[in-house]
Amino acid sequence: MTDTHDIAENNLPDGSAADDAALRAQEKQNLSEAGIDLEGVRRLFKQFRGFVATAQLTGLSSEVKPEAEADVALTATFNERLLRVQGEVVCQVQRACARCLTDFSTRLLAEVDRLFVPGPDPAEPDSQQEMVAELTYLPGYRLAIAAVVEEELLLALPMIPLCHPECLGLCPQCGVDLNKEKCLCVETATEGPFAVLKNLK
Numbered sequence: 108m109t110d111t112h113d114i115a116e117n118n119l120p121d122g123s124a125a126d127d128a129a130l131r132a133q134e135k136q137n138l139s140e141a142g143i144d145l146e147g148v149r150r151l152f153k154q155f156r157g158f159v160a161t162a163q164l165t166g167l168s169s170e171v172k173p174e175a176e177a178d179v180a181l182t183a184t185f186n187e188r189l190l191r192v193q194g195e196v197v198c199q200v201q202r203a204c205a206r207c208l209t210d211f212s213t214r215l216l217a218e219v220d221r222l223f224v225p226g227p228d229p230a231e232p233d234s235q236q237e238m239v240a241e242l243t244y245l246p247g248y249r250l251a252i253a254a255v256v257e258e259e260l261l262l263a264l265p266m267i268p269l270c271h272p273e274c275l276g277l278c279p280q281c282g283v284d285l286n287k288e289k290c291l292c293v294e295t296a297t298e299g300p301f302a303v304l305k306n307l308k
């Protein structure tokens with residue numbers, strides 16, 4: 108589970124051809140169990156390229172179903188106290204449209220830029236830390252990549268999922284999918300809310 112050995116190997120790369128080849132070889136690496144152990148580490152540069160399996164993305168809500176593994180390209184830089192994780196996470200997911208209730212496939216893209224502090228959340232953060240907006244504390248001194256990927260995908264979810272920006276939704280009267288067919292009660296349905304307003308006058 109821990110990969111302290113890995114960290115030592117990847118510590119501040121010198122940019123040699125051998126390092127590039129090693130990175131390319133890692134490209135479809137399964138990162139589901141990958142992480143960084145930060146206890147005792149002072150400096151670190153580590154790249155995570157690969158995927159996190161759908162089985163690890165169970166924290167996505169029941170309405171969001173990953174259709175494939177999440178593609179991950181993240182860089183972790185640690186300098187003394189702050190761990191910065193930057194990069195991209197992409198995942199194809201299935202959701203139900205909020206208007207027509209049809210399941211549709213959508214590509215989630217999360218642009219990641221997160222700051223972590225190894226150690227427990229201090230009761231009284233010092234003034235320097237208060238200036239940094241979003242810090243996540245790691246009481247166990249370990250960053251799990253799958254957990255970061257899942258959190259970032261959740262943050263990238265649109266609040267109101269739509270199969271199409273112009274989705275017509277369901278007829279509130281008879282329930283037909285107005286994207287697929289027209290119904291006779293459309294007129295009444297659109298008049299409905301205005302009729303109520305007229306009555307108020």
Ligand SMILES: [Zn+2]
Pocket residue numbers: 204205206207208209269270271274275276
């Ligand atoms: Zn729709």
Ligand SMILES: [Zn+2]
Pocket residue numbers: 278279280281282283290291292293
């Ligand atoms: Zn209708």
